[in-house]
Amino acid sequence: MATEMSRQRVAPEEVPVLAPGQTLRSVTEKISDVVLDFKSPLFWFAGFGVGFLLLQLFLLGVSVLLFKGTGVWGINNPVGWGFAIINFVWWIGIGHAGTLISAILFLFRQQWRMSINRAAEAMTLFAVICALQFPLFHTGRPWLAAYWLLPYPNTMGIWPNFRSPLIWDVFAVSTYGTISAVFWFTGLIPDLATMRDRARNRAARLVYGFLSMGWRGSAAHWRRYETAYMLLAGLSTPLVLSVHTVVSFDFAVSLIPGWHATLFPPYFVAGAIYSGFAMVLTLLIPIRAAYGLKGMITERHLDAMAKVMLATGLIVFYGYLMEAFVAWYSGSYYERFVIWNRMTGPYWWALWALVFCNGVMPQTLWLKKVRTNPVPLFAVSIVVNVGMWLERYVIVVTSLHRDYLPGSWGMYAGTRWDWAIYLGTIGLFLTLFYLFMRVLPMISIFEMRELVHRRSPGKHVEMME
Amino acid sequence: MDVRTPSTGIYGVMAEFDGPEALLEASRRAYAAGYRKLDAFTPIPIHGLAEAIGQVDRKVQLAVLAMGIVGMGAGFGLAYYTSAVEVPLLPAMFSGYANNVGGRPLNSWPSFIIPTFETTILFAGITALVSMLVFNGLPMPYHPVFNVARFREHASTDGFFLCVEAADPRFDAGETRRFLRGLGAIEVNDVAH
Numbered sequence: 199m200a201t202e203m204s205r206q207r208v209a210p211e212e213v214p215v216l217a218p219g220q221t222l223r224s225v226t227e228k229i230s231d232v233v234l235d236f237k238s239p240l241f242w243f244a245g246f247g248v249g250f251l252l253l254q255l256f257l258l259g260v261s262v263l264l265f266k267g268t269g270v271w272g273i274n275n276p277v278g279w280g281f282a283i284i285n286f287v288w289w290i291g292i293g294h295a296g297t298l299i300s301a302i303l304f305l306f307r308q309q310w311r312m313s314i315n316r317a318a319e320a321m322t323l324f325a326v327i328c329a330l331q332f333p334l335f336h337t338g339r340p341w342l343a344a345y346w347l348l349p350y351p352n353t354m355g356i357w358p359n360f361r362s363p364l365i366w367d368v369f370a371v372s373t374y375g376t377i378s379a380v381f382w383f384t385g386l387i388p389d390l391a392t393m394r395d396r397a398r399n400r401a402a403r404l405v406y407g408f409l410s411m412g413w414r415g416s417a418a419h420w421r422r423y424e425t426a427y428m429l430l431a432g433l434s435t436p437l438v439l440s441v442h443t444v445v446s447f448d449f450a451v452s453l454i455p456g457w458h459a460t461l462f463p464p465y466f467v468a469g470a471i472y473s474g475f476a477m478v479l480t481l482l483i484p485i486r487a488a489y490g491l492k493g494m495i496t497e498r499h500l501d502a503m504a505k506v507m508l509a510t511g512l513i514v515f516y517g518y519l520m521e522a523f524v525a526w527y528s529g530s531y532y533e534r535f536v537i538w539n540r541m542t543g544p545y546w547w548a549l550w551a552l553v554f555c556n557g558v559m560p561q562t563l564w565l566k567k568v569r570t571n572p573v574p575l576f577a578v579s580i581v582v583n584v585g586m587w588l589e590r591y592v593i594v595v596t597s598l599h600r601d602y603l604p605g606s607w608g609m610y611a612g613t614r615w616d617w618a619i620y621l622g623t624i625g626l627f628l629t630l631f632y633l634f635m636r637v638l639p640m641i642s643i644f645e646m647r648e649l650v651h652r653r654s655p656g657k658h659v660e661m662m663e
Numbered sequence: 664m665d666v667r668t669p670s671t672g673i674y675g676v677m678a679e680f681d682g683p684e685a686l687l688e689a690s691r692r693a694y695a696a697g698y699r700k701l702d703a704f705t706p707i708p709i710h711g712l713a714e715a716i717g718q719v720d721r722k723v724q725l726a727v728l729a730m731g732i733v734g735m736g737a738g739f740g741l742a743y744y745t746s747a748v749e750v751p752l753l754p755a756m757f758s759g760y761a762n763n764v765g766g767r768p769l770n771s772w773p774s775f776i777i778p779t780f781e782t783t784i785l786f787a788g789i790t791a792l793v794s795m796l797v798f799n800g801l802p803m804p805y806h807p808v809f810n811v812a813r814f815r816e817h818a819s820t821d822g823f824f825l826c827v828e829a830a831d832p833r834f835d836a837g838e839t840r841r842f843l844r845g846l847g848a849i850e851v852n853d854v855a856h
């Protein structure tokens with residue numbers, strides 16, 4: 199933001215973060231017209247259509263679940279945690295890239311974040327919404343979830359157990375969701391004012407005007423705005439690192455071999471950022487092509503995001519290796535058994551598919567050709583999304599399915615309703631994201647204007663009426 | 664306390680400049696000339712502009728700090744009260760529930776750190792947005808500056824404006840207009856109420 203202007207740093211970059219020749223007006227028009235012109239490309243209808251269809255699957259799955267109970271799911275004894283926790287962890291992880299881009303890269307003054315932070319923050323918000331469906335519905339009776347999850351005075355005189363990671367999770371995820379929404383809305387205020395001033399439709403002007411709260415770009419307002427934004431970034435940074443740490447405590451604080459590991463918090467956080475960047479790429483690569491935004495979401499962005507993916511992917515893979523090493527080194531029979539069972543037991547295919555998706559495939563990102571070429575990068579991002587889902591599947595299922603006594607061994611597989619609800623949340627996610635693209639500027643307009651100003655300071659008023 | 668000159672039926676006079684540097688320079692000179700009730704409007708945050716017109720405070724920082732501390736107390740207090748304190752005089756629903764869980768101390772403070780951390784962030788983060796809006800006087804459904812056509816057209820896209828309010832003790836419609844033009848404004852408009 200403006201404070202950065204004082205330190206004009208020239209980054210070593212071959213491809214700029216903004217195509218040359220842009221003006222304050224041209225970037226404003228380019229981004230706001232995507233929303234204000236009532237012509238959506240066919241791509242939008244296709245994406246929204248797929249999402250909306252899958253959303254119906256979600257509604258169907260949830261209806262069946264509520265009608266019949268969690269018996270329609272594949273969970274059993276000994277595998278009492280199935281798709282619900284796998285999907286919850288997967289979605290929460292995906293959200294992390296949004297906060298990383300909007301908060302941490304902001305504090306590090308990375309200019310390339312500016313054209314992707316809005317969409318990434320929206321992705322965070324919607325991923326958290328999808329994640330929350332699972333703790334809500336795994337109760338089987340979501341109307342009672344408030345009583346199970348939240349501390350409120352009740353006639354039974356009991357409270358949640360604050361020594362339990364499960365209640366920590368409630369606090370961590372609800373705070374994360376709230377602060378993500380606050381951060382996102384804060385970033386939107388000046389853009390909502392731009393939309394208000396540019397909208398030709400009366401109803402649109404009214405709605406944007408209402409949401410922009412009468413923002414008029416006063417110098418004193420900007421000053422407090424930047425302070426608030428900076429503080430939110432500072433607060434979100436430890437928050438985002440804490441969320442997946444707390445999620446990993448759900449596993450690590452337990453005594454189950456395969457879960458009980460101090461390694462979990464850092465490698466969960468790295469995995470979250472890894473999967474989050476994969477999802478940002480999955481979403482943005484088609485969008486930048488369909489909406490002609492290649493001048494704003496340039497190859498430089500793809501390259502930078504791919505590098506983050508490569509780095510966090512290596513951390514994650516190191517985590518897998520250490521997990522196996524520590525199990526062997528611990529000398530604990532059960533720890534060794536779990537790892538050996540993962541590699542050679544009935545779920546061997548999941549583990550080796552995971553190694554391929556998260557260990558082998560991302561190595562292609564060492565090549566600049568892959569990092570800057572949308573097609574292979576898109577393929578890698580899809581593979582990583584699958585790999586991160588498999589990671590949680592392996593952690594949850596293989597640690598549980600062979601209990602201490604062979605008499606209590608079992609097998610687990612998701613049923614069609616497990617899959618319906620899982621694919622359904624992807625529909626919920628896509629529906630929300632495509633609606634967001636339709637009604638709000640998907641790139642932060644005022645930050646792009648700042649970027650234009652920083653690239654070519656001076657006069658910005660080109661034409662006089 | 665209305666110090667506005669009765670002869671002026673306007674909110675103020677607004678000058679438009681062709682870029683942030685010109686606006687910044689004009690703001691400094693207007694402030695140096697003794698104008699105090701003035702405001703600059705830009706489509707992007709301009710470093711030093713609020714300082715140039717003497718409108719800097721640390722209210723947001725202080726509010727966030729204060730509410731962060733309140734949130735910290737609230738989070739730890741909630742965990743401590745519900746886990747370690749029983750008040751027999753209160754109805755059961757308002758009393759804590761001092762229950763032995765796995766032989767851990769009632770005040771298991773290391774476990775309480777996580778909810779405490781989360782409520783600290785939650786309170787401070789919400790305060791960052793709310794205090795920014797409140798101290799900025801937002802939401803504000805109507806403001807006179809929007810009566811200027813060029814402001815409506817350009818303020819949130821590529822216009823750089825400086826507005827001297829009629830409420831300023833040194834304000835004089837004719838004199839202020841001339842002064843602003845002398846600062847290199849490309850256009851000067853009256854702002855109707």
